[in-house]
Amino acid sequence: MKKIITKDYATMSELAAAIVLDKMMLSKRVNLSLTAGNTPLGMYEILIDKLQKMNFDRSNIHYYNFDEVPLAGERYGLTMSALKTAFYDRVHIDDGNLHELNAQNNQVFDQKILQDGGIDLIVMGIGEDGHFCANMPGHTSFEREIFAVPFEEGDEIYQSIKNLTDKEPASPYVTFGPRTVLASKQLLVFADGKKKAEIMKKVLEGPITEEIPASILRTHPNVTFILDEEAAALLEN
Amino acid sequence: MKKIITKDYATMSELAAAIVLDKMMLSKRVNLSLTAGNTPLGMYEILIDKLQKMNFDRSNIHYYNFDEVPLAGERYGLTMSALKTAFYDRVHIDDGNLHELNAQNNQVFDQKILQDGGIDLIVMGIGEDGHFCANMPGHTSFEREIFAVPFEEGDEIYQSIKNLTDKEPASPYVTFGPRTVLASKQLLVFADGKKKAEIMKKVLEGPITEEIPASILRTHPNVTFILDEEAAALLEN
Amino acid sequence: MKKIITKDYATMSELAAAIVLDKMMLSKRVNLSLTAGNTPLGMYEILIDKLQKMNFDRSNIHYYNFDEVPLAGERYGLTMSALKTAFYDRVHIDDGNLHELNAQNNQVFDQKILQDGGIDLIVMGIGEDGHFCANMPGHTSFEREIFAVPFEEGDEIYQSIKNLTDKEPASPYVTFGPRTVLASKQLLVFADGKKKAEIMKKVLEGPITEEIPASILRTHPNVTFILDEEAAALLEN
């Protein structure tokens, strides 16, 4: 485990972009799994800027979303919509290089990833409750591979998704499980801001427990955590 | 995770030996961490036989013991003594290529491993209580790196060691913790015989929990389990 | 570069089999490129024996032939026929895991390999003229990727193939070029017998030159040469 504390969000974003760019420039097929949400927006702006100034064969770069919440009556779910807006639709990606995990294919997606050569890099944020991908406390366990979680209108999870979007979430949501994530060759976890300080203390320095799902990420042989000073404020080591 | 079920102990031993030989023949420094005990004896006989028929530069092959129980008044502890008898003293190994973990250096050994380039392969058996290395249920937790466990004459651990040897164990014993093991590039776990069937069912198909320490090994991105038919008898998948 | 000299052909074959078995047991997709010819026959017998005693999911193991000479009126060329007889047809391999290079697809096969994740291991013998795969002296250059070589009935190449089989070779033959081979993650080169001693001296200790195509293999970052004592008899270092 490598832990890096940056002066600010901009540096965190630049370092995350560096790790992604490194993979894109390799002379081999590269399978990336990038996160939606607010944390990566700075990283995406840098990637988009750099890709506009680079002329190279991108056919080796493949993308896999690591979770999805279907939206009623929409072609793309919450994650894919966000990824398309923030990154995919702003750079050139061939259809054949976008590999969509969804509620239809989640039972065969671990096998697909294996046959595609495995995920080279997953870039993830951490929720204030300690979730990663959609491994929510109480709804995941360390032995899970990709799985689906059915939900109903009254459920907490329904509400929390509802708060993110004005669209109607449709059960079930799907996600890479802990073992799918930990089977990746490299993990990058980033977090910024005061509101992440408490959970990052638990994730990095507390017990490894399913109550804080992201705590398991510390066990990966090739994981880097990048935190800005605010998110790292409560760390002791 | 890869799971292989072999017809018998001999095949299990040959496959384990193949994985170790593959590493020995690489054109790079290779750091190996091999197990003492009964399970590997067949593997060591094969390795010794092959090494006698091979002429090559072995200066790239380094060995690290992953646990140790000091023995009162002895130069080497329980693990190193067993490794020397079963393997080290029967093949040519330069002193500079043997890296001994013991009760004196365990606090700096994780850093030493990092500086030495990391462990490339750990070969481990599993105890009937689900322990790996010396991560005994109730005496380890998933977030541990290398650690020492003090014990006294009345303790269960003292007795179980006493039953293995006629020598006097000396506190504390030391071991790679779960995070040290999981930081290795490759893990090989093997088990044979009826008496391992129940624990292997738990390790491979039960919950990932500190009560069965070896259950965490399933999360490693490059782990292979080799079981003979008897040890695999209770597996469902 | 790692060089291993074995007492005999049997040990050479066992070590080669160990390297292949190691790859087969990894928990990831593995793309293998194995050789036809006489040198590997001992290795294949070991692999077939071991695979019969192993119960495991082989869906991650993929095979790519690295050269081919079409045979007039036959479904399979010289290489695929030999591989099927020696190995493929004697172990279970799903059609989807056999990737045939031939005179029809050779222009897109480098791109296919890239998209399939690259070759993890190529196992090769060396011809007495220093060729590897079908990179014959005078008919290859170091900058080539996969290429086709047309030939006619009078040509030396035609005759040498004719001597190997009673079937009619059909132009062109195709082969991984030096850059395709060197782009692989690991190379295993083996040679046995007195008749290989002179060429192995040139390959391993002479200048790196297109006149001895296999001399370039020494530059790969992860190449192992396994020679029996007879093939190594003229080496100085």
Next chain:
Amino acid sequence: MKKIITKDYATMSELAAAIVLDKMMLSKRVNLSLTAGNTPLGMYEILIDKLQKMNFDRSNIHYYNFDEVPLAGERYGLTMSALKTAFYDRVHIDDGNLHELNAQNNQVFDQKILQDGGIDLIVMGIGEDGHFCANMPGHTSFEREIFAVPFEEGDEIYQSIKNLTDKEPASPYVTFGPRTVLASKQLLVFADGKKKAEIMKKVLEGPITEEIPASILRTHPNVTFILDEEAAALLEN
């Protein structure tokens, strides 16, 4: 081989810095071999800026210079002096993490690199004559590992060094040979400006020959070339 053409020198430098930063942030020992000269100056400014904004354990990052020309009466030679001025002395590097190749230790340095775990990344420029490191046309061959080249005051090489510095070069100069470079896990080659256009055409699209030493770099399984538009102006593919 991966080839990337950037809009300008600044983007080339940012991408090179990204690849180096990626390595620095890995949770393992990383052995870097970085180049002196003018090409990397932009990259070093970015690295220095980023490192000032990052708080992390750098004890895993090791540096190896890949060539050296001793300077009469000076503690450091031409390369180390330039590296110290441009980078080493401007960021915190412990003495134990700086591994100096020089005229005294060059005969044991390949073995040292092997024992240190190999070089993870070499960052190189290309000379207008096609040299890389100090592999000058006419003074190297592809089978060389680290070697020393004696020279005298009248020699061309003496003059070209003399033109770079007002200090007196002292024979011999030493350099990673082609096989040392190609044994590295990853190579990054960069070039900018019109004056590099002709040689980059030869290096990337001409025959692989000792007359253009850098042409051999195309054969590495993990090599990335980054060129600005001017240096790439004559490329056809």
